[in-house]
Amino acid sequence: MNASRELCPLEVLPPRHAGNYAYVNACFWPAPGPGGGVPGTALTDRTLVAPLIDAFAAHYPGCDRRPIVSMWFQIYVAALLPPLFAADLFRALALPVALQDVTVLFAPDGSCTGFVLLPGVGAKGDAFERFAPVIFDHLEPLIEALAVEMRLSRRLLWANVAESLQAIAAVAEHLPGAPADAAADADLLLESRLWTDGRRNPLAGHTLYRPTDHDHRHRSRRVCCLRRLLTGFETCPECPAPTERAG
Template identity: 35%
Template sequence: MIAALAPLFRGPLAPYAEALRLQADATARPGSDLTDPDFLTSQMTLFSRRFAQPERRAVASLWMKHHVSAVLTPVLAANLLLGRQMPVALEEIDVLPGPKGIAEALILPQDGTPVSRADPFARFSPLLEGHVAPLVKAVAKASGIAPKVLWSNVGNWFDGLTGEAEAMGAEGVGDARALLALERAPDGTRNPVFAAVRHTAEGRKRRVCCLRYLIPELDLCDTCPLPDPARP
């Protein structure tokens, strides 16, 4: 466990205590390898073995979901709850691959710094631009999935964890909500997590389907925007 993050790992976040590390590991790979087509494809192939009838795009989508949940949850939680920016840009870190194709941990160069409060985009840029954006590009290229599906996965995760952090009294929730509500970044480029989730009387609903319905053995997810049963 990274000592500076110890206050996070109580209650629901306890399972993530080892997802961020500082110690080098002989089996770790450079974080930039996640954008290498051969390595990335090998990881998604390992991941696909859990399904009887894997479909390439659905596997890529679910792989992305699992990646952000497994190793980026404590990164966003540290930002929202502790006001701590973790250095997770792919070129700065190493990644510890797991036997089933999902990273077990990120090996960081240091234990973080205070977050930037200049604007919501600056606050979350090290996570979204440094780690997620190049990964989305690589996964889309390797699998043929539309980048908007992958960004929808990220936006759904970001929105969901923000809600959990709000219930814990996190000071960063306002910036997180502001980010999700802004269609454009300060430089005029499109915000890829803008309005990723609709909050309705029936609960949270994604705007873009994650494609898991393409794997016959899987049910629709709880936030699916498609009608049920959904086999377009």
């Protein structure tokens, strides 16, 4: 009985509220997890991460390496930030997500499917305190490694993180059972130029807010994610690089 429980992922979003976002309840696993993962810190080593991206690149033969890495990273962030945000919002749970504290799970095609985590504790502090570990102790070292080893723009990678966070905020505004100010923390992290300890906020400046005819702001990204360069993807309707759109 106990062994079977260990094989169940962490339920971070109440099923009655999950709807189209039920996938977030399949991303985080308690230790020891389902097996087959790699230590988070290993992802800063080119000898490990390059084969993962090579496997993912098989979906897009002949395509530029930059959009392939960008898409790989977008999938990675989508398995990390939304469930983390849900755990914070609905469970008031702070999970240990520093890169050295997690095991990362991958599909055979090299894409990230989730993370094995140690037990969490009650969330406390403001948004800066609660989300500093994922930003500075997980995503920052990973982005630095990808930027150096894969020769990809740091600005692009951080824009992908900001895009995920602003998408979470857009969903949180309408999710049944969410607090009325559910999007406030995401907005704060996207708009503040500095972290409370004086560090530059790498999430700031990537999101453009446009006026609308209703109460909710329309958010869009400032930096193109490059997926328009991949086989099977069309240019997004609001691509921030319209002059580069494929005909």
